[in-house]
Amino acid sequence: xxxxxxxxxxxxxxxxxxxxxxxxxxxxxxxxxxxxxxxxxxxxxxxxxxxxxxxxxxxxxxxxxxxxxxxxxxxxxxxxxxxxxxxxxxxxxxxxxxxxxxxxxxxxxxxxxxxxxxxxxxxxxxxxxxxxxxxxxxxxxxxxxxxxxxxxxxxxxxxxxxxxxxxxxxxxxxxxxxxxxxxxxxxxxxxxxxxxxxxxxx
Amino acid sequence: xxxxxxxxxxxxxxxxxxxxxxxxxxxxxxxxxxxxxxxxxxxxxxxxxxxxxxxxxxxxxxxxxxxxxxxxxxxxxxxxxxxxxxxxxxxxxxxxxxxxxxxxxxxxxxxxxxxxxxxxxxxxxxxxxxxxxxxxxxxxxxxxxxxxxxxxxxxxxxxxxxxxxxxxxxxxxxxxxxxxxxxxxxxxxxxxxxxxxxxxxxxxxxxxxxxxxxxxxxxxxxxxxxxxxxxxxxxxxxxxxxxxxxxxxxxxxxxxxxxxxxxxxxxxxxxxxxxxxxxxxxxxxxxxxxxxxxxxxxxxxxxxxxxxxxxxxxxxxxxxxxxxxxxxxxxxxxxxxxxxxxxxxxxxxxxxxxxxxxxxxxxxxxxxxxxxxxxxxxxxxxxxxxxxxxxxxxxxxxxxxxxxxxxxxxxxxxxxxxxxxx
Numbered sequence: 001x002x003x004x005x006x007x008x009x010x011x012x013x014x015x016x017x018x019x020x021x022x023x024x025x026x027x028x029x030x031x032x033x034x035x036x037x038x039x040x041x042x043x044x045x046x047x048x049x050x051x052x053x054x055x056x057x058x059x060x061x062x063x064x065x066x067x068x069x070x071x072x073x074x075x076x077x078x079x080x081x082x083x084x085x086x087x088x089x090x091x092x093x094x095x096x097x098x099x100x101x102x103x104x105x106x107x108x109x110x111x112x113x114x115x116x117x118x119x120x121x122x123x124x125x126x127x128x129x130x131x132x133x134x135x136x137x138x139x140x141x142x143x144x145x146x147x148x149x150x151x152x153x154x155x156x157x158x159x160x161x162x163x164x165x166x167x168x169x170x171x172x173x174x175x176x177x178x179x180x181x182x183x184x185x186x187x188x189x190x191x192x193x194x195x196x197x198x199x200x201x202x
Numbered sequence: 203x204x205x206x207x208x209x210x211x212x213x214x215x216x217x218x219x220x221x222x223x224x225x226x227x228x229x230x231x232x233x234x235x236x237x238x239x240x241x242x243x244x245x246x247x248x249x250x251x252x253x254x255x256x257x258x259x260x261x262x263x264x265x266x267x268x269x270x271x272x273x274x275x276x277x278x279x280x281x282x283x284x285x286x287x288x289x290x291x292x293x294x295x296x297x298x299x300x301x302x303x304x305x306x307x308x309x310x311x312x313x314x315x316x317x318x319x320x321x322x323x324x325x326x327x328x329x330x331x332x333x334x335x336x337x338x339x340x341x342x343x344x345x346x347x348x349x350x351x352x353x354x355x356x357x358x359x360x361x362x363x364x365x366x367x368x369x370x371x372x373x374x375x376x377x378x379x380x381x382x383x384x385x386x387x388x389x390x391x392x393x394x395x396x397x398x399x400x401x402x403x404x405x406x407x408x409x410x411x412x413x414x415x416x417x418x419x420x421x422x423x424x425x426x427x428x429x430x431x432x433x434x435x436x437x438x439x440x441x442x443x444x445x446x447x448x449x450x451x452x453x454x455x456x457x458x459x460x461x462x463x464x465x466x467x468x469x470x471x472x473x474x475x476x477x478x479x480x481x482x483x484x485x486x487x488x489x490x491x492x493x494x495x496x497x498x499x500x501x502x503x504x505x506x507x508x509x510x511x512x513x514x515x516x517x518x519x520x521x522x523x524x525x526x527x528x529x530x531x532x533x534x535x536x537x538x539x540x541x542x543x544x545x546x547x548x549x550x551x552x553x554x555x556x557x558x559x560x561x562x563x564x565x566x567x568x569x570x571x572x573x574x575x576x577x578x579x580x581x582x583x584x585x586x587x588x589x590x591x592x593x594x595x596x597x598x599x600x601x602x603x604x605x606x607x608x609x610x611x612x613x614x615x616x617x618x619x620x621x622x623x624x
Contacts (some may be wrong), residue, residue, distance in 0.1 A: 100255035109466075110374075113252050131252055132461065135472040136370050137245030139457025168465050175458075177585065178258070 093155040142176040146188040228398035230357045235392035237361030242385030250378040254311040272324030279328035280563025293333040299326035301389040308382035332559035335545040340402045352491020355541040359483035429557040437610045439568035446572035448510045448599035451580035464523040475530040482534020498615045506539025514597030550614035
């Protein structure tokens with residue numbers, strides 16, 4: 001029985017790895033290496049996109065599981081005491097890795113890429129920070145847009161994130177600063193008129 | 203090859219023209235392609251890494267790796283180029299390092315390869331710049347170096363402009379990654395263009411005097427410390443640093459304002475802000491090279507420095523996007539003056555010491571420090587006190603550069619019109 005559980009673990013790990021690899025869009029064979037490095041150097045690696053989909057379930061079962069009988073439930077290698085509903089592996093076509101993903105406007109125009117996601121105390125996603133505009137990396141501005149203005153289309157290739165705001169509605173918003181102490185302006189269609197495009201702070 | 207050497211010894215128009223045409227033209231285009239290549243390594247790297255899912259912190263770190271390695275490389279790279287017998291080979295190896303670096307960035311955008319690519323690019327940029335300057339001396343001789351540097355700047359700026367257009371298009375229609383494949387591809391013509399320069403290595407010591415002599419060969423060889431402690435070189439380096447400090451953040455602040463207010467046209471206008479100054483450089487830099495010989499270096503240096511202050515003031519006043527682009531075009535005048543005069547003045551000061559490339563590295567280090575320190579500071583001022591305050595600060599800094607140059611920098615143009623070769 002122990003053996004079979006370990007087998008499930010490795011199977012789950014393999015699936016996790018496969019999911020992690022396919023959801024990253026590094027083109028050719030360096031995929032494997034990327035996963036390894038990403039784990040080793042969480043700070044500098046494109047880690048956010050890797051661990052999210054699947055690898056979570058894998059480390060726990062190593063520790064002594066406090067579960068009585070497992071055999072009947074093969075698909076989940078990690079029955080926790082506290083969490084009644086164990087996480088299932090995610091299908092690649094059901095999820096959207098966020099970081100670095102292109103954001104399109106309503107008309108399909110390229111607005112920029114997601115560089116950060118802001119969550120509140122409860123872990124709810126409140127805003128996505130988009131690196132907006134610019135040419136060859138010059139002149140872009142980071143702007144936080146309201147999370148609920150985003151629509152997600154898993155499996156849509158390069159068009160997975162669509163924002164319900166146009167360029168004109170975003171452009172005048174105050175730039176997002178990581179070090180901003182008190183307030184972060186979040187752009188929504190409603191705020192678009194408030195910051196007159198003629199008078200930005202920088 | 204010996205015809206080439208002959209031609210360098212005499213200044214008669216017949217000798218000067220015929221044999222030098224081919225290498226001269228090849229060198230023009232070498233400058234073009236090098237500038238082309240360098241476009242890919244600029245701020246665009248951040249875009250590429252963002253697309254690969256890198257966090258802002260990680261990108262910032264990777265960019266710092268590049269900055270620090272190029273700062274640290276300036277002096278050693280300069281000394282290395284001084285010691286190298288064949289500057290052409292140094293140039294070739296540097297370009298090869300660019301090829302490798304671009305391929306690394308394109309194929310495996312993972313931390314370690316990216317850091318390696320950044321270090322490679324940082325170091326080889328520092329060897330390539332001096333190598334190009336040394337080859338320029340070999341081609342033109344010290345007396346007509348200004349003209350040569352003017353041509354260099356012209357072709358480099360055209361290369362910059364074309365590179366920006368090419369890579370912007372490539373990034374937009376294909377992918378960010380493709381830009382780095384394109385960059386790697388563009389290193390091949392650069393390498394090929396070094397082949398016609400083969401004869402130059404032999405003519406180097408003659409044309410450039412002790413500047414490029416193998417170690418210990420020249421009678422005029424001076425100790426390193428003596429060269430680096432030359433007051434003129436120090437003052438010039440400080441001027442260059444202050445100028446770059448004032449100049450570097452202007453484009454970023456101005457274009458980010460364009461993004462905020464110019465709507466759909468913003469990207470196009472920013473592209474214009476990058477390409478238009480290059481056109482201006484292409485137009486005026488040969489004149490700058492000629493003028494540096496006719497009127498001396500200092501007036502043109504001051505003209506270039508003045509442009510920063512003028513731009514700062516004007517950018518603070520205008521808000522119409524198309525006017526912003528026009529003001530940015532003034533940067534072309536500054537860039538032309540600066541691009542021609544940095545190697546030229548350095549050659550005036552240290553050209554015969556045997557440490558020309560090291561001296562150029564020292565000035566490059568000063569420029570690098572100025573360019574590294576100011577964008578964060580100016581960005582902070584813009585955030586806290588508004589863009590106008592940042593423009594004003596940078597304008598004032600430009601004035602300081604002028605002040606230092608006026609009061610402390612002597613004219614470095616060699617006296618008289620006599621040929622300045624041994």
